Amino acid sequence: MRMNGKAGIAEPGPKPGIQDHSGQLALFMIAPAILYIAALIGFSFVMAILYSLSDVTTGDPTLRIVGLQNFSAILDNSVFRLALKNTFFFAFSSQILVIILSRIVATALMKEFRGKWLARFLIMLPWTAPISLGTIGWLWMLDSIFSPFDWILRYVGLLGSPGALLGPMQNLYWLGVPGLAMASVIMVHVWRLLPLATVIQLAGLSSIPRDLLEAAEVDGASPWRRTLEITIPLTLPIISIAFLFGLVFTFTDMTVVYVMTRGGPVHSTQVLSTWTFFKGIEGGDLAQGAAISLFLFPVLAGIAILMLRMVRKSEVV
């Protein structure tokens, strides 16, 4: 194009579109996320609060506000109190195990050894299968009569003969005895969350500069001291994130317990998420179900805030 007489005034270029207004563009880009959160999380959250303050049931869906009546009713129920205790026990013990085991696995995977890819593949495998299917697999493995664990124990003489260490009966009834049922549920849940925690821990370990560990070595630190004073403090933020994430996940998930024991025997593995389901959906008392599911909300919100703080802290180091 030729310059015309009015020097200094540029030829008009293409018209500015939405991509040139960062404010509008931002709104446009963030809208799907906001819509998604509002429709699928915000709406059901508000409904849950409303339900928990009402006397709505599946048979009578009219909303009548009755105040905090549902909360006092669920607190009076001994099953609820047991489920609350079980929830904390289940969540904390499984997550402590997950953190310790994932640490060990991640440390091993940091080293070079033959067949490392196979080990990594096998450890990651539980994460790739649908969790309900994996749990059904465990259900069969822990079957009252046909459990292969019982076969092995019988074979090595720990079970099923007079004077055996674990008793003279033919089976342990993994899911039929309260303590053992809880242990089984915890074990399967640990198996299921281990891959994710291992990946998180691996990321943490590989973010430590090699120099630092070598400097500690030259400074006279034994392997134990290097672990306790260098590796663990430096990966603490990321370990905490893995722990808190697992905690929230466990508080709110019901798959393993529901598939394996349905909360039994005699509510010994009942947790709040399964109890909500049984009360609210199967029992039809939507109001009490909502109250149970909201009961831990303050705790979970607190953990979530803590987690976000940790994320920020881990960025600084």
Next chain:
Amino acid sequence: MARVEIRGISKLFGEVRAVDHVDLETAEGEFLVLLGPSGCGKTTLLRMIAGIEEPTGGDILIEEQVVTHLPPRMRNIAMVFQSYALYPHMTVYRNIAFPLRTRGVDKGTIREKVEWAAGMFGIERLLDRKPRELSGGERQRVALARAMVREPSVFLLDEPLSNLDAILRASAREELRQFQKRVGVTTIYVTHDQVEAMGLGDRIVVMSKGSIRQVGTPMEIYHWPADTFVATFLGSPPMNLLGEDDILTGFRPETFLPAELMTGDGDVVTYPFEVTWMEYLGAERLVYGNVGEKSHARHVVSRLPGSVSLPIETGRTYPFAVSRRDFRFFDRENGLRTDRSPA
């Protein structure tokens, strides 16, 4: 204070010979510099002395004791890393105290020693800070203090100045040298920077491709290079090498001067110097050009001090001369310096 002795040490990384049968011995309290281009094996050699890399063959002795397969903590050495490797989650105080705590020194002594080490490097006021709150120069001092606090018998440094800016580097070099002289600890220092090597070392070890090419004082290395590698690795610009038959003639750019300046110098060789390019650097002028006609390697450089104000223009030819005593001769076949001069 201790001597370090290295006997036929080798290190293989797969097929690569990072260090190839190296023999080396330090004097007590000496400042020894390992100099070479990247990948020459100098850092690997240092890491083997420290004990963080296991040699494939050979032996390392510290204070007449074989330490080849001992872990670092049993060698009483200290090392400063290129990155400083300060522990980011500890304060400066805890960083410096760390090597003492690993040895189970009691709290009172630790406080005393940390304060002594911090005082030595002028970082007393930084003791409560975290490494990320420090400048590059301060971090370097903390790293030095942490290394010195337990009074090691050997002090190893891996390019400790390369992360500092140019001005800071010069003053840090001076401080490091004075400090080493004062404490008198045997020091092995790795660098690829010849200025650092020349300025710091009592002796310099020039390495290339895993082997030692020459060991000597800065003067020896610069003026009497053992081979063409040393001759061209040190000095900037490097030594000029003129190919004449099977003997190469070498001379430093600063000895190659306009013939009229060399009148008092008796025995000189004069070349017609065709100037092709010139760089004015303030304190000096670098003049690039060609000499002779029949020789193979004809490109040479002259380095004129700023005090020489003779007008020189590119594209013209001037008579330039070298004093015969500044000539060094090298065998073309193996690159080694030789006493034979070309016929």
